[in-house]
Amino acid sequence: MSETTSRVLQLLGLLQSRRVWTSDELAERLVVTTRSVRRDVERLRDLGYPVHASKGHGGGYQLGAGAALPPLLLDPDEAVAMAVCLRLAAGGTIAGVGESALRALSKLDQVMPSRLRSQVAAVHDSTVSLASSSDTPVAPDVLMTLARACRDHEHVTADYVDIRGNATHRRLEPYQLVTTGRRWYLLAYDRDKSDWRSLRLDRMADVRAAGSTFTPREAPDAATYVQRAISSSPYPYVARVRFHAPQSVVAQHFSPASVSIEPDGPDACVVTTGADDPERMVFYFATVGCDFEVLEPEDVVRAVETVSVRLQRSVSR
Structure with missing residues (x-):
């Protein structure tokens, strides 16, 4: 591998590891000039990676999302962790994910070195999963919408059916997702009830990001709150x-x-x-x-x- 190719791959790894890098920071990490950084960024763009550049305070280079998904650069630990997670997802509680997880796993397994493949196999052979008793798996789009809203502090709206069968419309500030292994829950602040709520994702429908953001409140510990809610309140x-x-x-x-x-x-x-x-x-x-x-x-x-x-x-x- 040429020195330039190796440096471009290293640059890609840096851009994937953090949201924004300045040219000076990248030059220092790669031990090159900022001019070389600009040339390597152009090489990544030619390969299909959408690298955005912004000026001013807080600006720099940022790896964005493109129309097509370019190859990811994974270190050995990340590759093993991803393969293990894909094996678990193949039998998980998210609707429609099992088949997709198997396809992704087969692609990853094909290019993994034998030593990493053996590590994944060791974890798989030493683990047994109890069959999930959930007959209402969570829709992937619900999970992803809520995960992004938690990350970006974005308001969401959703229709919800409680344990007694009452249908309501909720305006929420989502904070964190919690899984017990067989079910997914959301810790959120209900804007209409002015109180915290634990909501089961399989009872949510028409989940939409509102497009507006909120200032995070001081929230209770998500795991503790959800545990108490599901162990007693129903x-x-x-x-x-x-x-x-x-x-x-x-x-x-x-x-x-x-x-x-x-x-x-x-x-x-x-x-x-x-x-x-x-x-x-x-x-x-x-x-x-x-x-x-x-x-x-x-x-x-x-x-x-x-x-x-x-x-x-x-x-x-």
């Missing part, structure tokens, strides 16, 4: 239970997406979770295998007493 019974065991022990018996666990001293913790039936909830608490006490609500406290009497009667017979 259910009629929400219980707080103190387990007389360390948090690390109790957490092994619950799905992270189904409960919220807070330490209560070195040898106890408080679990918050929801359910449709308080008696079934009590049986589930008992399977943890340690002493517990229901702090609230009274419906679940009474369910403990009811279940206890029923079990005692079954022993006395």
Whole structure:
């Protein structure tokens, strides 16, 4: 490979790694003059890469999006990471992505060196995925629209159907996407309700970017907010239970997406979770295998007493 070709590839890698570079910064990184940088930029443009140049404060060279997708320059770690993600996406919960992911993976696998291909194979052979139970995968255009809106702080509008089947129209400030593995959620500020909301993407339709931007608010932690929302708010019974065991022990018996666990001293913790039936909830608490006490609500406290009497009667017979 000639020195010029090697330098052009290095320039492409720099432009792909950051949004804007000044000519002086590029010249310093490539150890050339700014005149050489301009010539190499023209070579990239001749190859089909849309390199934009802007003047003034904050200006510089920027790699833009073109009519066609030119080749990407990936370092070894990036190539392995992309191949692993494509394998996972082939069996994911985004509608229509599986076949596209397989096609992209086959193209990447064809040009990867054998040592990198073996690394990807090692990860794949050592990993097993549980089949997704979601029968309502997320449309790719919904996911991409919301991802861009989160990145650019852009208002969006969407139709939404809540857990009770109520249809509403939402005006949102999207902040972050959260996935549990089988479902996608959006943490957003609802402009009409003046409050934060956790929204399931598979219940959203006609998602559109409004074209206007917003100033980011101080937002709650997205993962924590969504976890609490999906572990309790959809259910009629929400219980707080103190387990007389360390948090690390109790957490092994619950799905992270189904409960919220807070330490209560070195040898106890408080679990918050929801359910449709308080008696079934009590049986589930008992399977943890340690002493517990229901702090609230009274419906679940009474369910403990009811279940206890029923079990005692079954022993006395």
